[in-house]
Amino acid sequence: MSSESRSRPAAGFPAQLVREDLRGFTGYSSARTSAPGVPARIWLNANESGAPSAADPGGTSRRYPDPQPPALVEAFADLWATTPDRMVVGRGSDEMIELLVRALCRPGGDGVVVSSPTFGMYAVSARLHGVPVTDVPQSDDGLTWRVDTQALARAAREAGARVVFVASPGNPTGTVVPLRELAALADELADQAVVVVDEAYGEFAEQRSAVALLEEHPTLVVLRTLSKAHGLAGARVGIALAHPDLALVLRRVQAPYPVPVPVARLALAALSEEALAATRERVNATLRRRDRLGRRLRELDGVRAVYASDANFLLVRHDDPDALLHTLASAGIVVRDMRHLPGLDDAVRITIGTDDEMTDLDSALDIPLGVTDR
Ligand SMILES: *Cc1c(COP(=O)(O)O)cnc(C)c1O
Secondary structure (H helix, E strand, O other): OOOOOOOOOOOOOOHHHOOHHHOOOOOOOOHHHHOOOOOOOOOOOOOOOOOOOOOOOOOOOOOOOOOOOHHHHHHHHHHOOOOHHHEEEEOHHHHHHHHHHHHHOOOOOOOEEEOOOOOOHHHHHHHHOOOOEEEOOOEEOOOOEEOOHHHHHHHHHHHOOOEEEEEOOOOOOOOOOOHHHHHHHHHHOOOOOEEEEEOOOHHHOOOOOHHHHOOOOOOEEEEEEOOOOOOOHHHOOEEEEOOHHHHHHHHHOOOOOOOOHHHHHHHHHHOOHHHHHHHHHHHHHHHHHHHHHHHHHHOOOOEEEEOOOOOOEEEEEEOOHHHHHHHHHHOOOOOEEOOOOOOOOOEEEEEOOOHHHHHHHHHHHOOOOOOOOO
């Protein structure tokens, strides 16, 4: 077992984990990156419009943005008590997943490892890149799910994989993977693969963030997002936190201007003290509503399992998912049908909404299930 001991010397990122043909690659040289910090009065180097658009009279979006807006990067670094050089900001964690596969896996080769049921984008990014996916299914006891990190390590070795994706808390499982297992997995594979801990639901979990492990486990990467607890899914802001050497590689393989000006402003506003306090309150209220819904669902006829959740949703198994979905749909309520996933052919995932929405869900569920006409 690995440790989180304080005495270990700061380790470097093994350069051989980066795709060989990209090791010396410096990426696109944009107008912003090629003249950074030049004190100038007149900027005529990027073919932008000299005057603002009528749609943007203040001209705030007239110029190409900074590829990694410094104020935003610093605000994120403060939020997670780390340094700006570990940060990559972009269009949702979805883009970060894409960048990791791009930077670490040869097109059409190498491999990634996932643990189903899990977030679909890991396999999608791998597939679009021609990279084979190895699945090490999780096991469940009807209450929680277990990611077998030792089996993940063995599978990654066998497949020669370059990236292991673990969502913690998981989607749709809601279960966290213990930090010490994630640290041990990263150490075990340190000469071969990067271990990505996707914390899209981290704000809802009791376990502290794996960001705390980055310093001592250089091949660990943590993904965070403003899409879930922070309430900005439409803004598309995701962050990878990684060893500075890897963060640099990820920024170099990223599209030139990944953070649009209006998005950067919105994201920065979400990181103000007031906004963060409001987010914490929303999270607490969501947890209360989640636990209440969980208790209610467990008493409901036909419910086989309601999994423990460290996220803002519940995964529910039901005797007659068709009837359940139909009943909810007749009340205008849409939940996520999970039956397409292996091992979840009786399951739905219910996101925790507002108080009013949960009240409507409650009344819809009072309709006796299984007796609705279909
Ligand atoms: C929702 C979700 C994401 C997507 O995040 P974006 O930042 O919106 O791209 C990533 N990972 C998991 C596990 C998710 O459930």
